[in-house]
Amino acid sequence: METLPLIPKTRPEVNGKNAVKEKGQNEHEEVDAVQEAMGALGxxxxxxxxxxxxxxxxxxxxxxxxxxxxxxxxxYNCTSPLRTLTKDQCLVDLNGTxxxxxxxxFERTIFPETIISQWSLVCGRSHYANILQSILMFGILLGNITFGSLADRFGRKIPLMISVLLQLASGIGCAIVPWFPALLILKLLSAMATGGTMVTSYVICK
Known part of the structure; x- marks a missing residue:
């Protein structure tokens, strides 16, 4: 009867390293080549x-x-000399019209100046403050996608530096711009830079 040649058993590998433990090693210790290459916290x-x-x-x-x-x-209070018709100070009465x-x-005890008092974002214009916050969150989403793709292509450092500089420039612009539409544009740019800073710096830190 013909005997089959013995095939040597291969040792299983985990992450490119031998999973069989040397004598004295903990049997439940996981072998991770990447972690060993990185080393401990230093x-x-x-x-x-x-x-x-x-x-x-x-x-x-x-x-x-x-x-x-x-x-x-x-x-806030309506400064018109006419009689106000509503509690929210949005309508006045002019000969029955x-x-x-x-x-x-505007009340300025706590906040001397806000975008609400600067551009009168009350009554029919009160929704613009919510639009500003929506633009901010949308810009962060765009920044995560855009700078994340750039980081995968060109590395993390260059997109991180670009996003930090853009964040600085647009942040200063938001503080001094005198027009509300320009504030919305600058807020979008600063939000994109913020999203880029978040995603690229996290990967570098990891």
Whole structure:
């Protein structure tokens, strides 16, 4: 009877490394070649995390700025000499005709100036403050997609530096721009830069 040649058993591999443990190793310890190549947490990883955390500070400022730019329930009164018809100070009475109020006096005790008081975003224009926040979140989505693709193609550092510089320039522009439509455009750019900063810095930190 013919005997078949013995085939040596191959040792299973995990992540390119032999999964069979050497003597003295924990049998339940997982072999991960990538983790072993990276090494343990050291000074370099800590410095990178600290540097990236500095980049993350402006992200919070841009995302939460709407709380201070357009605070809820900011008080205002119609400054027209005519009698107001509604509690929200939006309509006045002119010889029996209901007309919209076009000038208001805003309460400035807590916030000396907001986008609501600067551009009179009350009554029929109150929805513009919500549009600003919607543009911000949409811009962050675009920034994640755009700068994420650029980071995959050109590396993480260049898109990160571009997004930080764009965030700086557009943030200064948002603070000094005198026109509301221009503010919406600059807010979109700053939001895209914020999204780019978030996604590229996270990958570098990892």
């Amino acid at each position: 000074k370099w990883q800590i410095l990178i995390c600290l540097a990236i955390s500095l980049v993350k500070f402006p992200v919070a400022w841009h995302q939460l700025a709407i709380v201070f730019m357009a605070p809820l329930n900011q008080g 209901r007309l919209p109020c076009d000038k208001w006096n």
